[in-house]
Each structure stands twice: as C-alpha cells, then as structure tokens.
Amino acid sequence: MAFNYHPELLRPYLALSQGTSIQAEYVWIDGDNELRSKSRTITHRVTNLSQLPNWDFDGSSTNQAPGHDSDISLRPVAFYKDPFRGGDNILVLATTYNSDGTPNKTNFRHSAAKTMELAKDAAPWFGLEQEYTLFDLDGKPFGWPKGGFPGPQGPYYCGAGAGKVVARDLIEAHYRACLYAGIRISGINAEVMPSQWEFQVGPCEGISMGDELWLARYLLVRVAEQWGVKVSFHPKPLQGDWNGAGCHTNYSTKQMREPGGIQAINVAIEKLSKRHDEHIAVYGEDNDLRLTGRHETGHISSFSSGVANRGASIRVPRHVAEKGYGYLEDRRPASNIDPYRVTDIIVETTVLDK
Ligand code: ADP
Numbered sequence: 001m002a003f004n005y006h007p008e009l010l011r012p013y014l015a016l017s018q019g020t021s022i023q024a025e026y027v028w029i030d031g032d033n034e035l036r037s038k039s040r041t042i043t044h045r046v047t048n049l050s051q052l053p054n055w056d057f058d059g060s061s062t063n064q065a066p067g068h069d070s071d072i073s074l075r076p077v078a079f080y081k082d083p084f085r086g087g088d089n090i091l092v093l094a095t096t097y098n099s100d101g102t103p104n105k106t107n108f109r110h111s112a113a114k115t116m117e118l119a120k121d122a123a124p125w126f127g128l129e130q131e132y133t134l135f136d137l138d139g140k141p142f143g144w145p146k147g148g149f150p151g152p153q154g155p156y157y158c159g160a161g162a163g164k165v166v167a168r169d170l171i172e173a174h175y176r177a178c179l180y181a182g183i184r185i186s187g188i189n190a191e192v193m194p195s196q197w198e199f200q201v202g203p204c205e206g207i208s209m210g211d212e213l214w215l216a217r218y219l220l221v222r223v224a225e226q227w228g229v230k231v232s233f234h235p236k237p238l239q240g241d242w243n244g245a246g247c248h249t250n251y252s253t254k255q256m257r258e259p260g261g262i263q264a265i266n267v268a269i270e271k272l273s274k275r276h277d278e279h280i281a282v283y284g285e286d287n288d289l290r291l292t293g294r295h296e297t298g299h300i301s302s303f304s305s306g307v308a309n310r311g312a313s314i315r316v317p318r319h320v321a322e323k324g325y326g327y328l329e330d331r332r333p334a335s336n337i338d339p340y341r342v343t344d345i346i347v348e349t350t351v352l353d354k
C-alpha cells in the first residue's frame with residue numbers, strides 16, 4: 001500500500017470548528033495482539049469515563065469472533081487527549097467482551113484488573129522498556145543501505161549523528177504525542193541494532209501500566225503511519241548478529257521501595273525463580289529466538305539473577321543494591337508481550353503467592 005498521508009492538506013480542516021461535538025477514537029487490542037480503532041462523534045465534551053457509551057464492532061474481521069456471532073462489545077476503560085486531532089478530542093481505550101458478557105479470549109485486562117485489585121495494598125509499580133524496530137514498506141529495516149547491511153553493532157546504541165541513528169524525527173514526534181496524551185513516558189533511546197529504538201513508560205501503578213503501554217504503542221503505530229513506516233514488535237526481527245527486542249519489566253512494591261526493601265526484592269526473586277516456566281509462557285511469542293543467552297539476554301530454559309547482570313533473567317540495578325531498596329528488572333519479557341498478562345503474573349507470583 002502506497003504512502004498517502006498529506007498532513008499539510010489536512011491541517012486547515014483540523015482548524016475548523018467542531019461546534020460542541022468531539023471526536024472519540026475507540027482503540028482496542030485485536031485477535032493478533034495488534035491495535036485497531038474507529039471513530040465516533042460524541043455531542044459534548046467528555047470529562048468522565050461514565051460519559052462514554054459502550055460500543056461494538058465486527059469481531060469476525062479482527063480474529064475475535066466467529067461470523068455467526070460476531071458482535072463484540074467495547075467497554076471504555078480509560079481516555080486520553082488525542083494528539084492527532086487536538087482540542088477536546090480523545091482517544092478511548094476499550095476492552096472487549098463477547099455477546100454473553102464474558103471477556104473476549106484476547107481480553108487479558110479483565111484478569112489483570114482483578115489481580116491488581118486484590119494486591120492494591122502492596123501498591124505494585126511497573127516501568128516497561130518497550131523496544132521495537134522500524135521497517136520500510138518493502139520489509140527492509142528502515143534506513144538500512146539498499147541491498148546490504150550497515151556496519152556491525154557498536155556505534156548505534158544511544159547514537160548521535162548521521163549513519164548512526166535513523167528516524168529521529170518520527171521518534172521525537174511519538175515522544176511528544178505521548179506527553180500530550182498524558183502517557184507517563186519516562187524516556188527514549190536508540191538501541192543496539194540500527195533502526196531499533198526503545199521508549200519507557202512508568203512508573204505506573206497496577207492496571208494503569210498495561211493501559212498506558214498499549215496506548216503508547218497505538219500512538220507509535222499512528223505516528224509511524226504518517227512517515228510511511230511500519231513498526232515491528234517482533235522479539236527477533238532479524239536473524240544473525242543483531243540484538244533482539246525486549247520489553248524489560250521493572251517492578252516494585254511499596255515494601256521494596258522503602259529502606260531495607262532489598263530483602264523484599266530478594267524474596268520476590270526467590271518466588272519468581274520457582275515459576276520460571278509459567279512466566280515464560282506469557283512473556284511473548286517467539287521469545288525463544290531472543291532469549292538465547294547471547295545479545296544481553298539470559299537463556300530461556302534457566303532462571304538466573306544478579307546485580308547489574310544483563311545476562312540474567314532478573315537484574316537488580318547497581319544503584320538499588322547500593323542503596324538497599326528500589327526495584328528489580330525482569331529482563332525476560334519480549335517486545336511483543338501483552339503487558340496485562342506480564343504485570344498480572346508478576347503480581348500473582350510475588351504478592352498473591354500463587
Ligand atoms: P535500563 O537501565 O534497564 O535501560 P530504563 O531507564 O530504560 O532502564 O528504564 C527503567 C524503567 O524503570 C523506567 O520506565 C522507570 O520509570 C522504571 N522505574 C523506576 N523506578 C521504578 C520503581 N520503583 N518501580 C518500578 N519501575 C520503576
């Protein structure tokens with residue numbers, strides 16, 4: 001499909017009065033762990049979630065329902081300022097339910113919300129490091145030399161300068177779009193493989209982690225659409241001596257964040273070590289291609305932990321070990337995780353003692 005976005009032609013229309021109406025873009029997770037959205041007019045400004053109606057869509061077109069029973073309902077769970085339309089327009093994050101009222105098979109928020117409610121006294125915080133890779137429409141990593149490869153990894157991570165980083169304009173636009181929307185994006189950096197980048201969201205408490213990461217992903221694919229660039233969340237987008245893409249999950253409870261919290265961190269690591277396989281099962285598709293024990297990863301088949309160790313499953317940051325409190329980093333989750341599943345199981349294991 002050709003690149004057909006013309007922001008300069010759109011601009012005068014975005015300046016037209018909307019009267020008292022606003023546009024609400026309902027965003028949801030589809031049957032392939034990707035994002036979909038559609039728009040509706042709301043005839044008044046929205047200041048509260050309860051002002052947003054439920055809606056529905058054709059689940060047979062999104063791998064979420066069979067054709068004979070295809071209506072899936074969308075229940076709004078959060079809304080954010082819309083950086084594309086501006087003004088009072090909003091992006092609405094919605095979850096999916098079947099016609100009988102049960103959560104759709106793709107709706108992992110339903111379970112995570114219950115877990116977070118049960119664990120709320122522990123005040124679980126997360127910070128996710130979303131890595132991703134940009135591709136052009138022909139399927140080549142964006143900005144890579146035609147018919148060849150860039151030089152080996154080394155100069156690209158946090159690089160500056162032509163030949164070291166690509167697409168900084170796109171990445172910057174996404175950063176601003178997140179800030180405008182109210183996403184708690186905490187930073188961005190260029191990654192080890194050229195055309196691979198990372199953004200971090202957090203700290204976010206409980207269920208809001210999954211909500212904000214999904215919305216930040218949505219903003220990324222929408223911004224990239226304007227550049228005619230595809231975003232891949234695959235954990236090993238290129239075979240060979242190129243780093244894979246992860247979604248490191250930084251995690252703490254109230255106890256861990258207080259002086260002496262390193263003890264609670266060590267107890268949590270011990271609990272995590274006993275459920276390695278259960279965790280790996282929800283830590284992303286094709287993660288075996290990434291967790292090879294090379295390229296700054298621990299091996300998928302064994303659990304390990306260590307201070308400042310980037311080859312371990314769990315890393316305790318050096319500054320945390322020195323201060324004696326803070327958080328841990330679970331390095332196992334892949335870039336294509338559903339953050340609801342990952343935050344759910346971490347709290348289940350470490351707080352609810354499943
Ligand atoms: P790395 O050194 O692994 O690259 P980053 O700086 O990319 O780490 O990301 C660290 C993440 O950890 C950020 O999203 C930050 O918000 C989050 N974070 C910081 N403190 C805490 C905490 N106490 N609990 C959970 N997450 C935290």
Ligand code: MN
Nearest residue numbers: 129198200248
């Ligand atoms: Mn990072």
Ligand code: MN
Nearest residue numbers: 129131191198
């Ligand atoms: Mn990284």
Ligand code: MN
Nearest residue numbers: 129248329331
């Ligand atoms: Mn990290």
